[in-house]
Amino acid sequence: xxxxxxxxxxxxxxxxxxxxxxxxxxxxxxxxxxxxxxxxxxxxxxxxxxxxxxxxxxxxxxxxxxxxxxxxxxxxxxxxxxxxxxxxxxxxxxxxxxxxxxxxxxxxxxxxxxxxxxxxxxxxxxxxxxxxxxxxxxxxxxxxxxxxxxxxxxxxxxxxxxxxxxxxxxxxxxxxxxxxxxxxxxxxxxxxxxxxxxxxxxxxxxxxxxxxxxxxxxxxxxxxxxxxxxxxxxxxxxxxxxxxxxxxxxxxxxxxxxxxxxxxxxxxxxxxxxxxxxxxxxxxxxxxxxxxxxxxxxxxxxxxxxxxxxxxxxxxxxxxxxxxxxxxxxx
Amino acid sequence: xxxxxxxxxxxxxxxxxxxxxxxxxxxxxxxxxxxxxxxxxxxxxxxxxxxxxxxxxxxxxxxxxxxxxxxxxxxxxxxxxxxxxxxxxxxxxxxxxxxxxxxxxxxxxxxxxxxxxxxxxxxxxxxxxxxxxxxxxxxxxxxxxxxxxxxxxxxxxxxxxxxxxxxxxxxxxxxxxxxxxxxxxxxxxxxxxxxxxxxxxxxxxxxxxxxxxxxxxxxxxxxxxxxxxxxxxxxxxxxxxxxxxxxxxxxxxxxxxxxxxxxxxxxxxxxxxxxxxxxxxxxxxxxxxxxxxxxxxxxxxxxxxxxxxxxxxxxxxxxxxxxxxxxxxxxxxxxxxxxxxxxxxxxxxxxxxxxxxxxxxxxxxxxxxxxxxxxxxxxxxxxxxxxxxxxxxxxxxxxxxxxxxxxxxxxxxxxxxxxxxxxxxxxxxxxxxxxxxxxxxxxxxxxxxxxxxxxxxxxxxxxxxxxxxxxxxxxxxxxxxxxxxxxxxxxxxxxxxxxxxxxxxxxxxxxxxxxxxxxxxxxxxxxxxxxxxxxxxxxxxxxxxxx
Numbered sequence: 001x002x003x004x005x006x007x008x009x010x011x012x013x014x015x016x017x018x019x020x021x022x023x024x025x026x027x028x029x030x031x032x033x034x035x036x037x038x039x040x041x042x043x044x045x046x047x048x049x050x051x052x053x054x055x056x057x058x059x060x061x062x063x064x065x066x067x068x069x070x071x072x073x074x075x076x077x078x079x080x081x082x083x084x085x086x087x088x089x090x091x092x093x094x095x096x097x098x099x100x101x102x103x104x105x106x107x108x109x110x111x112x113x114x115x116x117x118x119x120x121x122x123x124x125x126x127x128x129x130x131x132x133x134x135x136x137x138x139x140x141x142x143x144x145x146x147x148x149x150x151x152x153x154x155x156x157x158x159x160x161x162x163x164x165x166x167x168x169x170x171x172x173x174x175x176x177x178x179x180x181x182x183x184x185x186x187x188x189x190x191x192x193x194x195x196x197x198x199x200x201x202x203x204x205x206x207x208x209x210x211x212x213x214x215x216x217x218x219x220x221x222x223x224x225x226x227x228x229x230x231x232x233x234x235x236x237x238x239x240x241x242x243x244x245x246x247x248x249x250x251x252x253x254x255x256x257x258x259x260x261x262x263x264x265x266x267x268x269x270x271x272x273x274x275x276x277x278x279x280x281x282x283x284x285x286x287x288x289x290x291x292x293x294x295x296x297x298x299x300x301x302x303x304x305x306x307x308x309x310x311x312x313x314x315x316x317x318x319x320x321x322x323x324x325x326x327x328x329x330x331x
Numbered sequence: 332x333x334x335x336x337x338x339x340x341x342x343x344x345x346x347x348x349x350x351x352x353x354x355x356x357x358x359x360x361x362x363x364x365x366x367x368x369x370x371x372x373x374x375x376x377x378x379x380x381x382x383x384x385x386x387x388x389x390x391x392x393x394x395x396x397x398x399x400x401x402x403x404x405x406x407x408x409x410x411x412x413x414x415x416x417x418x419x420x421x422x423x424x425x426x427x428x429x430x431x432x433x434x435x436x437x438x439x440x441x442x443x444x445x446x447x448x449x450x451x452x453x454x455x456x457x458x459x460x461x462x463x464x465x466x467x468x469x470x471x472x473x474x475x476x477x478x479x480x481x482x483x484x485x486x487x488x489x490x491x492x493x494x495x496x497x498x499x500x501x502x503x504x505x506x507x508x509x510x511x512x513x514x515x516x517x518x519x520x521x522x523x524x525x526x527x528x529x530x531x532x533x534x535x536x537x538x539x540x541x542x543x544x545x546x547x548x549x550x551x552x553x554x555x556x557x558x559x560x561x562x563x564x565x566x567x568x569x570x571x572x573x574x575x576x577x578x579x580x581x582x583x584x585x586x587x588x589x590x591x592x593x594x595x596x597x598x599x600x601x602x603x604x605x606x607x608x609x610x611x612x613x614x615x616x617x618x619x620x621x622x623x624x625x626x627x628x629x630x631x632x633x634x635x636x637x638x639x640x641x642x643x644x645x646x647x648x649x650x651x652x653x654x655x656x657x658x659x660x661x662x663x664x665x666x667x668x669x670x671x672x673x674x675x676x677x678x679x680x681x682x683x684x685x686x687x688x689x690x691x692x693x694x695x696x697x698x699x700x701x702x703x704x705x706x707x708x709x710x711x712x713x714x715x716x717x718x719x720x721x722x723x724x725x726x727x728x729x730x731x732x733x734x735x736x737x738x739x740x741x742x743x744x745x746x747x748x749x750x751x752x753x754x755x756x757x758x759x760x761x762x763x764x765x766x767x768x769x770x771x772x773x774x775x776x777x778x779x780x781x782x783x784x785x786x787x788x789x790x791x792x793x794x795x796x797x798x799x800x801x802x803x804x805x806x807x808x809x810x811x812x813x814x815x816x817x818x819x820x821x822x823x824x825x826x827x828x829x830x831x832x833x834x835x836x837x838x839x840x841x842x843x844x845x846x847x848x849x850x851x852x853x854x855x856x857x858x859x860x861x862x863x864x865x866x867x868x869x870x871x872x873x874x875x876x877x878x
Binding site (some may be wrong): 010011013016017019027028029031032036038041042043044046047049052086087088089148210217250251252253254258276329 | 353779863864
């Protein structure tokens with residue numbers, strides 16, 4: 001992992017900061033004068049992890065780019081809650097065009113800057129899973145294939161949340177959404193669905209692909225810094241719990257991310273040129289229940305008849321643990 | 332980098348506004364509020380030390396050591412002593428025990444105490460004098476603590492001690508392998524340096540005379556007289572009081588004990604006596620105790636140390652007769668209510684000496700003929716709040732007064748007595764101790780505390796211990812003391828980890844700078860509760876918003 005290693009100071013690497021840290025060891029988010037690229041007053045729901053992840057990513061990218069960063073945003077929650085006309089919650093230069101074309105817009109900006117000899121200005125594109133995995137996939141894939149100099153960040157909340165929680169192709173199996181109700185023999189989203197955008201990105205063999213969560217700030221910041229140190233197409237996939245769509249408490253967005261990682265459901269990885277280079281090991285193993293039970297969209301897994309689906313979740317976690325060696329050889 | 336509240340810079344010409352003009356705080360149904368709760372360690376500390384705060388200073392390393400020590404001596408003037416002999420109820424209460432292992436608070440206290448002695452840090456000397464004179468009778472932990480705290484309040488304090496040297500049970504009861512006398516003497520000298528007069532070899536035998544000479548009197552005479560039980564004994568039987576043996580050893584007059592010593596009793600004095608007997612050459616030291624291990628009043632670590640030095644324990648046994656080379660022991664069993672009753676089964680135990688360690692009493696000869704100071708259950712009756720006896724201006728603390736008979740409790744009560752005397756001298760009412768909310772383990776988010784096992788102090792080889800009275804436990808070095816202090820989770824009190832500030836999705840928390848903590852901007856805080864959930868130490872409450 002490209003995570004900074006912090007000596008034992010009460011809280012080690014897991015907390016945002018710490019009064020005993022040297023300045024060089026401080027995370028961007030622990031700085032009193034951090035950029036706060038996404039300002040207060042935005043209209044994200046209470047406990048929105050996407051708003052949190054976007055500030056974390058953007059602040060690190062702004063620092064890495066020395067303040068010279070342009071952002072293209074796909075349609076989605078992030079765009080809607082941050083830019084209610086005539087207000088904007090963004091500090092960096094920011095553009096929204098269409099749902100499907102954030103990657104293409106970013107490519108255009110990057111090419112234009114390059115043509116003007118402004119290689120000091122960096123370009124970041126971002127969207128939700130709808131704008132990335134479904135509607136914008138062609139543009140994203142094209143940007144990857146051409147190795148355009150863009151960092152594309154997907155904030156994955158596993159559904160179309162701002163339009164009323166419809167299923168996306170990133171919605172995991174058995175999740176209840178407005179379009180996959182928890183009724184019938186196989187309630188919720190069908191089994192075997194849900195794309196892995198991380199694997200799709202890796203298949204393009206672009207210079208850098210990584211996944212991260214809001215449960216590990218230092219890991220996320222380190223990945224953004226690594227991505228910003230590289231030119232060409234880069235992809236970062238961040239899991240962002242959605243209290244509205246997942247039916248979880250607004251205070252649980254961090255702890256659910258933690259449970260997703262510690263249960264093996266969401267592998268936190270890094271890959272270069274299509275090859276897996278690092279994985280974040282499980283620190284304290286949790287059962288999938290720790291992740292699933294707090295979410296109302298999975299409530300039917302804990303009712304009679306839900307056992308099969310629950311076991312499939314366990315199998316999924318086991319498969320991830322095996323595939324990515326998430327326990328690092330431990331039993 | 333643009334500042335926190337700078338307006339967004341946008342390349343649009345339509346004159347966009349900023350979302351700062353929209354106050355999302357109106358959405359809130361619960362509001363986060365920073366709180367400062369009392370940690371279980373301090374609540375459990377009979378000396379009243381603010382443990383979390385002095386561990387906090389220690390965490391800073393070298394730069395924080397003196398501040399840490401000053402925070403200890405605000406309550407307890409004997410950290411190097413207590414860092415050795417305290418049974419650290421703080422550690423039993425420590426929430427870290429539920430994460431991995433409790434913080435070694437006692438070891439850090441000793442480190443700070445020793446560092447202070449090495450570097451000659453002085454206790455504060457009061458500048459103003461009240462002109463009031465207070466007599467403290469007895470120089471044990473309660474007396475020294477009372478004298479120190481009275482002196483800190485500007486009073487003219489005299490301590491009178493009947494023995495040749497000050498320290499009470501710390502000097503004459505606790506064996507030197509647990510408390511080197513040089514450490515005790517140095518910490519007492521430091522109290523004297525603040526202006527406390529200690530007169531040794533002076534027995535106070537008239538309360539009336541004392542009151543004529545002083546404005547107030549604090550009785551801290553301790554419990555140094557052995558309790559006795561009647562055991563039939565032959566002429567050849569050698570029966571001694573454990574407390575006398577410990578006193579003689581401490582005075583440099585080690586008595587001749589036999590090769591096989593039986594110690595009767597199950598308290599800490601019994602453990603000290605058995606371990607001392609081993610050091611005086613007894614090949615066999617057996618503790619005879621009439622109940623079971625679970626019921627034993629001796630501290631578990633004392634028992635462990637004793638057993639580690641080859642002391643044996645004969646559980647569920649009473650000594651029924653001492654006849655010289657052997658003692659007769661009756662096996663006991665517990666009845667339904669858990670009390671030991673005789674079984675009528677007897678056995679012989681080889682023992683040429685029996686040491687009695689069946690409890691101690693206060694020497695209250697000073698109070699004979701004083702009928703307005705009540706003695707109840709063998710101790711001086713006091714008002715539980717002010718520690719004043721039945722006689723105006725006469726207070727009591729320590730083992731001679733009600734309560735737990737430990738040095739740490741005595742120090743706490745000595746301080747309380749000092750506060751009470753001070754209030755009484757000024758005709759003020761002593762305020763009651765404030766009611767505080769405890770930072771319970773359930774409030775903590777233990778995920779954030781790194782895995783860090785307790786730093787075990789190197790113990791001398793058990794075999795080496797029994798050859799002399801050198802100290803058994805070694806101290807921590809600076810590096811390990813700092814590490815151990817950093818294991819403190821700062822329960823219920825913000826230690827500026829930045830989690831709330833960094834994890835607020837609404838950017839609604841301001842960081843105010845080192846030592847200043849944070850401020851919540853309620854204009855924007857939506858009340859999601861992430862800050863409270865992810866606060867490692869439980870320093871944020873979520874409270875319902877009033878409408």
